Amino acid sequence: MLSIKNLTVNVNDKQILKGINLEIKAGEIHAIMGPNGSGKSTLSHILSGKGGYTVTGGSVIYQGKDLLAMPPEIRAREGVFLAFQYPVEIPGVSNIYLLKAALNSIRKHHGQPEVDAMDFLTLVKGKIRLLEMDEKFLYRAVNEGFSGGEKKRNEILQMAILEPKLCILDETDSGLDIDALKVVAEGVNSLRSPERSFVMVTHYQRLLDYIKPDFVHVLANGQIVKSGGAELALELEEKGYSWLEDTQAAA
């Protein structure tokens, strides 16, 4: 589904990603862990098309296409979804307006007719129950005045409605208490399918207790320094990031 080869990225002439290689197949869950400043968020931003980064080398192929050549909205319509670390508040735009605009953009992209208002409401109300959210949320402005947990839940709600193929979760667990984390994790787990892949960028191992990854990669200083199965996260939890940074420095 996604093939990242030797990707190097600069921000303001400073190299942040120093040759990333990553293969993600349909249905897999990959966790990317690493200390602050390791380049985790840069990776998720690059995949979603955020501006302000310069790709200096390498390639990202998504479903056979050059992902980096697509504008952000085309990536999204092709099935790439970024759940933001800091979801943006948009006063004056209701959640339901955004959801409908987003869903219709995808349908148009695939040559399908716009969704009917009633069918759309039925779809949305089904998903909103899944995330234990109040229907009133739909008519409130996007993320405005939401708590941290509500914002993250709202991201997962959007994901559930847009049904992307590649879900990138950027520190979705940061700032969540255990109850909110469980709700978010259940939402993510309910979306798991053989056709859908996940990239979970996280600083904390705790998330992986609730969403079990197939692979764990450790990012340090702009490079993947170690990859393994779910057990790598536990080892990391025990030994700390300095264990790998030291190994890298020694090498």
Add this chain to the structure above:
Amino acid sequence: MTTALASRYAAEYQTLAPALPGQTLSWLTALRGEALEQFSVQGFPSPREEEWRYTNVSAIEKKLFSPATRVTASPVDSDWLKSYQLEDAWSVVLVDGHFSAELSVLNGLPENISVMGMADALAKQPDKLENYINQAVNSSEHGFIAFNTAWFTDGLFVHVAAKQVLAKPIQVLHISTQNDVLTATRTVIVADEMAEANVIETFVGLDNAYLSAAVTEVFVGANAQITLYKMQCESEKAYHFGGIYVKQSRDARFNHHNFAFGGLLARCDIHTDLDQASECELNGLYLGIKRQHIDNHTRINHLKPHGISRELYKGVLDDRARGVFQGRVIVAEDAQKTDSQMNNRNLLLSSDAEADTKPQLEIYADDVKCGHGVTVGQLDEKSVFYLQSRCVDEETARNILTFAFANEMVDKVKIKGLHDRVLEQVLVRFPQEGVEKSWL
């Protein structure tokens, strides 16, 4: 302003005066006389005056607007009127500055509540009005106020007795229908202790050049609450002055929502005096296109301790439009523990559009919490990216966010009939396709 022009208006006044309401009231004729004298000397304000430095009204000098004689038949289309007049409200409709019994809706008013045209009120309750007219404002403040005091032909009078809470809003609808017409109207709104009322001032006009000069005085009694809405949708050739002057008693709450959409040149004053623990909230939205000039001037006067004021004005300016915001907050030496926040945010959609913004804090007390913020610029790029990451193309994202910037102010309107009408006006400027209106 040339004195020649002022004297032209003054000469016309002599023929007009006998037809003005309240001619038998000596206190009123005295006020009008003084005001006329003041206007003859001052004329309309000039940009040399600090509070008018961004707004030059000399274009008004090039024309001589004349007051309309009493209008009998309604010259307005009923469908057009419905897009401004609320169904579920008591309304006073003024056509070219004169009360229209045919269009006004005043049946079923509770006892202890007065809602009537100003000319009618001066005939029926003159003693009451003597306590209010020119009590929240002084004719010497500037030429438009003096002009209005001398010339006003009609207006609205609202008096809500103590503890009365009005079930429906009151609307005063100012309609200008003639070319070169001058309307000068005076509104007085009084809420006695613990009374609550919502009042809407709407200004509309047919596609003509005309001048509206309206003055509103508001008296909010102890622990009373008035929410006043202004929907200014004058024709694009019109000149508009609207001044709102407010006296808040102890614990009184005054909320104002100011929608400035129309007029070639439009100026609005909102001045309020706060007593102990009074609260005010001033919200504004101005949308300028073509060569519109829209000026909003606010003054919040904290006179006593524990007052709270919140102010948010937003402008969207396109083409060669110019928006002006001058916001003054004055905290008197005695007004300790004042809590005040003022913000002005402008969105410029064209490189020829201009926003002049001047927030001023004058603080004479030493234990206060006061802040202000100003932005003039473009859309937030983080928000644009967020929408793009949700499949929306960049152009649509910018359209949605521009609408949203304005819609945040529309969202604050809690009267549904008014909310929908204001939203309609915003949608004319920033159409949103493929979405149910109730979802906006």
